[in-house]
Amino acid sequence: MHASSTWNERFLLLVVFLSGVGTLGIEMVMPRLMAPFFGTSQPIWAVVIGMTLAYLAAGYWLGGRLADRRPDERLLFWLIAWAGFLCAIIPLIARPVLLWAQMGLRHVAAGSFLGALIVVVLLFAAPVTMMAMVGPFAIRLQLRRMAAGIEVAGRTVGTISALSTVGSILGTFLTVLLFIPLIGTSATLFLFAAFLVGLALVGLRDWRVGLLLLAVAGLFVLHGRFDSGIKSADCRGCRLVAEAESSYNYIQVADQEVHYHDGTIDQRRVLILNEGQAIHSVYRLKFRATGDPLDLLTDGGPWDYFAVAPYFYPALHPDEVQSMAMLGSAAGSIPKQFLAIYGPETRIDAVEIDPVIIAKGRQYFDLEDLDPAFPNYQTYAQDARYWLATNEGRYDVIGMDAYHQPYIPFHLTTVEFFQQVRERLTPRGVAVVNAGRPASGDDRLVNALASTMLAVFPEVYIIDTRFSNAILVGVNQPVGDGVANFVHNSANMAILAAEEPRYRALQLVMYWSLNEGRFGPVRPFSPAEARFAPFTDDWAPVEWLIDGLIFREAVGGF
Incomplete structure (x- = not known):
């Protein structure tokens, strides 16, 4: 009898540990499930963490009360079984619920936050609350079995809390580092569902739990039979080619047809991430046939302007631009333009934190980093700032486009970061930042980034694209009248392009910069224009600033 009781106690402790694995595993699936529709910003994580804590609190309270009323081990296992079964329902109803929340709140201020809140309440409240009931239920059962009773209450509570926490840690890492990358979000939910129902089946040995497992x-x-993917292509005129989930992103590759006024159709391949608020890479497929750098330009999108950033220096010849580091290279649009314009021997170090994006770039975007024809092109799957701090190279251009829409990693916006960038520039090098701006022209984010760069670089210039983005250029040494230099280099580029056709792309983008910027021509950013204190590693309220932009756009600019 004593041996049986000891076995039951040990098994109950194992159940607590395994339930902790399932509880946090389910929680870590929440943001992955919502990322394609609402993104992965801090407010979304606040919803996930805040509501999970609410469900845990409710589960602890309910579990304690229920355990006092019915301290029955079989009831505990039935709670686990039904929590697992409810997890299996989530993948089937998630897509319509997510689409409904996204579309219903897309025009509402803070719509992504409210949509995520609704989704978490509808999909995850019941299973997470039921799993939270396991801990207090197990404590009550253990105390009932122990002759010492209240004298060992502290030890019992401590042991069960520790086991549950250690299980939660294991569930977190298994889900993020193993299950989601290997089998995807939906399959991970089904895995946890089967795991929890199977655990209950071992504890109950009841044929009805076996039916739940079936x-x-x-x-x-x-x-699996009716699943058509997570969602359709997130851009106008697009056809989904491939989708994937990584540890960092929900990824879409799509083919897009762009129709021009003259009736021609341009075939493009685009990279879309998470909630689809922006296109992160563009590849005009006609370049495969022509090899002409002009056929890589995207009609004035932000990718086009990185190659012209060095021409604020006086009398600069294209032969002097020999190297580039691209922080946030995505599928390689900017390096591809650079290589086509400046030649295949150009040294390019591209940094992209997501290895799955790199793989998709090689598979669908003709990424050249493994091509022997481009011997000095390498791609690194690392965080941009870590790579910059541990790299010793010097570059003529350091480009930065590692900013996920709509939020920006704060550590890539600070004085300390731009100081590291400047240390890696050649004497006539430039730092180039793609800064987003809403269609209304609200330039607070542009101004904040330019103000921070001006605290590091002697001069900062703004190139407004033909879209709403601004390209910020920091020069490593004073250039005098940078705009006059740019104008002179543009005129000289017309002469060079007549002799070397690949420079026609530079000539065209420089013309756009001087004449067709949506909010004005190339101009310097002066200290008098700076409206923000420079961001630092200790103080960089980027999320607060962008939340203000989103709110202003949502209420129509008032």
């Missing part, structure tokens, strides 16, 4: 398997088959 139901989970049936739901998995049903989902």
Whole structure:
């Protein structure tokens, strides 16, 4: 009898540990499930963490009360079984619920926050709350079994809390580092569903729990049969080519047809991430046939302007531009333009934190970094700032486009970061930042970044694209009248392009910069224009600033 009791106690402790694995595993699936629709910004994480804590609090309270009323081990296992079964329902109803929340709140201020809140409440409240009931229920069962009773209450509570926490840690890492990258979000939910129902089946040995396990398997088959992907291509005129989930992003590759006024159709391949608020890479497929750098230009998108950034220096010849580091290279649009214009021997170090994006770039965007024809092109799957701090190279251009829409990693906006950038520039090098601006022209983010760069670089210039983005250029040494230099270099580029056709792309983009910027021509950013204190590693309220932009756009600029 004593041996049986000891075995039951140990098994109950194992159940607590394994339940902790399932609880945090389910929580870590939440942001991945919502990323394609609402992104991965801090407000979304606030929803996930805040509501999870609310469900845990409710589960602890309910579990304690229920355990005092019915301290029955079988009831505990039934809670686990039904929590697992409810997890298996989530993948089947998630897409319509997510689409409904996204579309219904897209015109509402803070719509992504409210949509994510609704989704978490509808999809995850029941299973997470039920799993939270396991801990207090187990404590009550253990205390009932122990002859010492209240004398070992502290030790019992401490042991069960520790086991649950260690299980939660394991569930977090297994989900993020193994399950989601290997099998995807939906399959991970089905895995946890089967795991929890299977755990209950071992504890209950009841044929009805076996039926629940068969139901989970049936739901998995049903989902696989009718699943058409996470969502359709997130851009106008696009056809989905591929989609993938990584540890960092939900990724879409799509083919897009752009129709011009003269009736021609331009075939493009685009990279879209997470909620689809922006296109992160563009590849005009006609370049495969022509090899002409002009056919890589994107009608004045931000990718086009990085190659012309060095021409604020006086009398600069293209032969002097020999190297580039691209922080946030995505599928390689900017390096591809650079190589086509400046030649295949150009040294390019591209940094992209997501290895799955790099793989998709090689598969669908003709990424050249493994091509022997481009011997000095390498791609690194690392965080941009870490790579910059551990790299010793010097570059003529350091480009920065590692900013996920709509939010920006704060550590890539600070004085300390731009100081590291400047240390890696050649004497006549430039730092180039793609800064987003809403269609209304609200330039607070542009001004904040330019103000911070001006605290590091002797001069900062603004190139307004033909779209709403601004390209910020910091020069490593004073250039005098940088705009006059740019105008002179533009005129000289027309002469060079007549002799070397690949420079026609530079000539055209420089013309756009001087004449067709949406908010004005190339201009310097003066200290008198700076409206923000420079951002630092200690103080960089980027999220607060962008939340203000989103709110202003949502209420129509009032």
